[in-house]
Amino acid sequence: xxxxxLPEKKPEKRIExxxExxxExxxxxxxxxxxxxxxxxxxxxxxxxxxxxGSTNIxxxxxxxxxxxxPPMLFISVRPERHSHxxxxxxxxxxxxxxxxxxxxxVDYCGVTSGRDVDKWAECKLSPFAMENVSCPAVAEAPLNxxxxxxxxxxxxxxxxxxxxxxxxxxxxxxxxxxGKFLLEKANMLCFxxxxxxxxxEQKGFFGWSIQKKTKAxxxxx
Ligand SMILES: Cc1cc2nc3c(=O)[nH]c(=O)nc-3n(C[C@H](O)[C@H](O)[C@H](O)COP(=O)(O)O)c2cc1C
Numbered sequence: 001x002x003x004x005x006l007p008e009k010k011p012e013k014r015i016e017x018x019x020e021x022x023x024e025x026x027x028x029x030x031x032x033x034x035x036x037x038x039x040x041x042x043x044x045x046x047x048x049x050x051x052x053x054g055s056t057n058i059x060x061x062x063x064x065x066x067x068x069x070x071p072p073m074l075f076i077s078v079r080p081e082r083h084s085h086x087x088x089x090x091x092x093x094x095x096x097x098x099x100x101x102x103x104x105x106x107v108d109y110c111g112v113t114s115g116r117d118v119d120k121w122a123e124c125k126l127s128p129f130a131m132e133n134v135s136c137p138a139v140a141e142a143p144l145n146x147x148x149x150x151x152x153x154x155x156x157x158x159x160x161x162x163x164x165x166x167x168x169x170x171x172x173x174x175x176x177x178x179x180g181k182f183l184l185e186k187a188n189m190l191c192f193x194x195x196x197x198x199x200x201x202e203q204k205g206f207f208g209w210s211i212q213k214k215t216k217a218x219x220x221x222x
């Protein structure tokens with residue numbers, strides 16, 4: 001009697017291949033840096049401020065970020081030797097102006113010159129814009145202006161951290177769509193990373209996209 005050929009055990013082979021692939025995954029080789037500030041990119045913010053004598057100034061700040069949602073709060077960290085530091089301590093107010101790439105030169109200039117020596121508004125052709133809830137002016141040419149009041153100053157070492165409440169937000173109307181969404185791709189917002197200034201690029205997703213269920217496209221709809 002001829003011997004019956006047994007079927008090949010295909011599934012087992014496939015499992016073997018899968019595990020083989022897993023062990024092949026390469027871990028990136030790392031190099032070591034000394035501890036430093038590398039949570040980047042950071043905003044390249046133009047922070048406007050006013051002194052007790054009514055004078056105003058602009059300082060470029062990268063150490064800046066959100067810290068609380070209700071009430072909305074943010075921080076900026078400023079070295080005590082900056083001219084702006086004294087002004088912020090005096091009045092307890094400042095405006096975080098988030099710039100687009102159109103005013104990239106001003107962002108650098110306000111970060112390498114001091115209000116002690118130059119009028120940065122005039123040198124950069126920037127216009128003061130009156131806010132409603134803080135008396136210090138905003139930078140009109142920046143698409144987003146965030147008026148803040150200092151809640152606490154925390155000396156940390158090289159920098160003093162100002163924790164502040166957000167008192168108002170002004171946005172360029174031309175950069176807001178009919179649904180009230182900020183048109184980031186049109187604004188070309190600037191950020192700072194590893195010594196360079198960059199404009200925000202390609203959008204890779206949106207809030208929650210990684211868990212969104214796939215829906216079948218209906219005919220006639222994109
Ligand atoms: C991109 C960039 C980011 C900066 N970030 C900070 C910062 O977070 N904190 C700070 O104290 N100085 C920062 N500086 C330096 C100040 O902007 C700079 O010393 C400025 O000349 C101070 O101006 P003032 O003396 O008119 O206040 C930054 C400079 C640049 C160019």
